[in-house]
Amino acid sequence: MNEEIREVIIVGSGPAGLTAAIYTARANLKPLVIEGLPSSTSDQPGGQLMLTTDVENYPGFVDGIMGPDLMGRFRSQAERFGAEFLTSKVTRCDFSSRPFRVWAPDPTTGEEQEYASHAVIVSTGARALMLGLESERRLMGYGVSTCATCDGFFFRGRDIAVVGGGDSALEEANFLTKFADSVVVIHRRKALRASKIMQDRAFKNPKIKFLWDTVVTDVVGDTKVQGLKVRNVVTDEESTIAIAGLFVAIGHVPNTDIFRGVLDMDDNGYLLTHDGSKTNLEGVFACGDVQDHVYRQAITAAGSGCMAAIDAERWLEAQGEAPPEINETPTEW
Amino acid sequence: MGQHMLALTEQTFDEEIKGSESPVLVDFWAEWCGPCKMIAPVLDQIAADHPEKIKIAKINIDDNLELARRFEVMSIPTLILFKDGEPQLRIIGAKGKGQLLEELQAFL
Numbered sequence: 001m002n003e004e005i006r007e008v009i010i011v012g013s014g015p016a017g018l019t020a021a022i023y024t025a026r027a028n029l030k031p032l033v034i035e036g037l038p039s040s041t042s043d044q045p046g047g048q049l050m051l052t053t054d055v056e057n058y059p060g061f062v063d064g065i066m067g068p069d070l071m072g073r074f075r076s077q078a079e080r081f082g083a084e085f086l087t088s089k090v091t092r093c094d095f096s097s098r099p100f101r102v103w104a105p106d107p108t109t110g111e112e113q114e115y116a117s118h119a120v121i122v123s124t125g126a127r128a129l130m131l132g133l134e135s136e137r138r139l140m141g142y143g144v145s146t147c148a149t150c151d152g153f154f155f156r157g158r159d160i161a162v163v164g165g166g167d168s169a170l171e172e173a174n175f176l177t178k179f180a181d182s183v184v185v186i187h188r189r190k191a192l193r194a195s196k197i198m199q200d201r202a203f204k205n206p207k208i209k210f211l212w213d214t215v216v217t218d219v220v221g222d223t224k225v226q227g228l229k230v231r232n233v234v235t236d237e238e239s240t241i242a243i244a245g246l247f248v249a250i251g252h253v254p255n256t257d258i259f260r261g262v263l264d265m266d267d268n269g270y271l272l273t274h275d276g277s278k279t280n281l282e283g284v285f286a287c288g289d290v291q292d293h294v295y296r297q298a299i300t301a302a303g304s305g306c307m308a309a310i311d312a313e314r315w316l317e318a319q320g321e322a323p324p325e326i327n328e329t330p331t332e333w
Numbered sequence: 334m335g336q337h338m339l340a341l342t343e344q345t346f347d348e349e350i351k352g353s354e355s356p357v358l359v360d361f362w363a364e365w366c367g368p369c370k371m372i373a374p375v376l377d378q379i380a381a382d383h384p385e386k387i388k389i390a391k392i393n394i395d396d397n398l399e400l401a402r403r404f405e406v407m408s409i410p411t412l413i414l415f416k417d418g419e420p421q422l423r424i425i426g427a428k429g430k431g432q433l434l435e436e437l438q439a440f441l
Contacts (some may be wrong), residue, residue: 038428087430149367152408224407
């Protein structure tokens with residue numbers, strides 16, 4: 001067991017969590033960031049930006065920056081001010097009494113460890129949804145991909161499919177035309193959810209075609225993807241299309257399973273916050289995509305991470321838990 | 334890249350893999366792949382922890398596309414464990430240290 005009671009524990013390490021880490025570290029709160037575990041298929045340290053390439057809209061980077069590089073910089077900045085990192089994933093929490101407690105496996109031994117703190121900042125983010133087909137799981141890495149930026153390269157000269165109708169789907173489709181001969185966007189409705197600018201870009205791209213009112217019912221292939229079984233939801237007509245790669249971008253789900261029944265959330269599992277970053281529990285704050293299904297940008301996540309850090313600091317101060325201000329001038333007058 | 338890492342190319346691959354007495358875990362990666370960067374330090378640690386048991390080698394697929402094709406790599410990171418020159422185990426996608434050690438247990 002870990003006896004030390006910390007000022008603040010930050011769960012999750014995307015733009016929100018790392019910004020909260022920078023601010024709380026600078027406020028001398030010595031945050032422990034439980035950053036998550038490497039993964040290509042769900043949530044991971046650094047968050048969703050770890051699966052992207054160029055980030056063109058993060059202010060300050062005139063020529064854009066690679067997602068993983070940007071997150072590397074966030075992390076280094078937090079480390080510089082003394083944030084401590086644990087590469088593990090929180091498996092359960094107990095917020096029923098103070099200090100709050102969370103449990104996570106030790107990165108080396110795998111043994112579950114307890115960590116306690118006066119305040120908790122939840123920034124566990126959201127992860128991409130998959131179709132949930134057995135064939136999709138079986139062919140993961142053999143034509144089914146969760147990371148267009150990682151795997152687009154392997155589909156040079158091939159025909160591939162992207163499922164979804166939002167910004168992420170069109171962004172992936174556009175990106176994948178750098179490699180693929182053709183990209184078919186399969187969407188269950190007749191109209192896209194994506195922003196106007198993304199739609200315009202996609203409609204103008206000669207390599208992108210659309211399959212409207214259509215859902216994927218199966219992925220075809222024994223050892224690698226060879227096609228998709230699809231069904232038109234209006235006519236109920238079924239058909240098979242030949243493709244070599246499948247990329248799914250049908251939306252996100254918040255990583256809130258461990259907080260179910262503890263923190264208030266909406267019907268989709270997004271945490272509810274009020275007065276800034278406060279949750280229903282005093283001393284527990286939430287920031288980033290885990291509480292935002294509307295904006296979902298690196299900059300809004302970072303901004304809300306800053307809010308959570310300030311809210312946590314003020315709350316700790318009010319509780320008498322925050323460390324005294326460091327005197328920068330001699331105390332004898 | 335840690336000191337226990339070996340960078341393989343199309344020219345050196347067969348010799349290194351076939352000539353190795355210990356199993357070689359080959360990491361197919363690329364500079365532009367975020368998850369590949371996530372697992373690089375984990376692989377460094379595993380290599381440092383088990384220097385006698387296992388060798389870890391890297392293949393940059395940008396420079397060695399033929400090797401990626403030969404082993405039908407369609408997603409990175411992909412880790413393939415070679416023993417006596419033959420592929421024995423394939424791990425696709427980034428994973429944490431604990432999970433990787435579990436999958437590699439039989440070879441460590």
